[in-house]
Amino acid sequence: MTRPTVLIVPGLRDAVAQHWQTLLEARLLAAGAPVASVPAMGREDLDCAAKVAAIERCAQAVDGPIVIVAHSGGCIMLAHWARQTRRPVLGALLAAPPDFERPMPEGYPTLEALQAWGWLPVPREPLPFPGIVAASRNDPLADYDRIVELARDWGSRLVDLGEVGHLNPASGYGDWPRADDFIAELSAPPAQAAA
Numbered sequence: 326m327t328r329p330t331v332l333i334v335p336g337l338r339d340a341v342a343q344h345w346q347t348l349l350e351a352r353l354l355a356a357g358a359p360v361a362s363v364p365a366m367g368r369e370d371l372d373c374a375a376k377v378a379a380i381e382r383c384a385q386a387v388d389g390p391i392v393i394v395a396h397s398g399g400c401i402m403l404a405h406w407a408r409q410t411r412r413p414v415l416g417a418l419l420a421a422p423p424d425f426e427r428p429m430p431e432g433y434p435t436l437e438a439l440q441a442w443g444w445l446p447v448p449r450e451p452l453p454f455p456g457i458v459a460a461s462r463n464d465p466l467a468d469y470d471r472i473v474e475l476a477r478d479w480g481s482r483l484v485d486l487g488e489v490g491h492l493n494p495a496s497g498y499g500d501w502p503r504a505d506d507f508i509a510e511l512s513a514p515p516a517q518a519a520a
Contacts, residue, residue: 327389327390328512329392329415329512330360330361331391331394331508332360332361332380332383332387332391332392332393332394333346333349333393334380334393334394334396334402335363335365335396335397336395336398336402336423337366337367337371337397337398337433337434338367339367340365341365341493344494345493345500345501346396348499348501350362359387361386361391362383363380363383363399364379366379368433371441371444373401373442373443374443376402377409380402380406381406381409384406384414390415390512391412391414392417392418392508392511393418394418394504394508395420396420396421396492396493397421400421400422401423403452404447408448413454415454416454416455416510417452417454417481417511418459418507419479420501420504421461421467421489422458422460422472422475423464423466424467424468425444427467427471433466447475449475449478449479450478451480452480455481455482455511456482457484457511458472458476459492460473460483461486461488461491461492462487463488463489464489464492465491
């Protein structure tokens with residue numbers, strides 16, 4: 326089987342050198358693994374459709390199988406993208422999805438802004454590919470119980486990460502080697518994954 330390309334989908338952040346997704350991409354490239362990344366587009370332009378279109382462009386540019394690794398708002402972008410793409414996906418790691426349906430801390434988009442730019446409602450139907458939702462018990466952007474519901478609605482396996490904040494540098498996280506294990510699981514042929 327062809328080694329899948331890991332497609333990295335960042336959330337609403339700018340490029341961050343010490344973010345686990347940035348470090349993952351560098352580590353995969355150094356190992357000669359196929360990897361692609363949706364450009365980090367920050368919070369200035371909240372147009373959900375533009376971000377979804379960026380995922381589609383990157384996914385369609387990859388030959389062969391892909392495994393998607395999304396973080397934060399990238400998980401919500403991915404759920405919107407999954408509703409409209411025809412691109413086959415082996416699976417997706419959705420790490421620390423935020424709860425965009427409840428008010429977030431200052432400095433993050435308001436419910437009104439998210440509604441105006443097409444983020445709401447958050448898609449709740451099952452994803453058309455296997456998913457692993459990695460959730461934090463003390464994420465400032467989402468109550469754990471709400472993410473349990475989201476994982477269930479997406480038809481994804483929930484992994485309790487414990488108390489890891491938002492799994493980002495502000496929460497004390499840079500490299501996150503556990504992502505490699507999830508990628509390997511999602512990359513395995515179906516018979517191997519079930520074993």
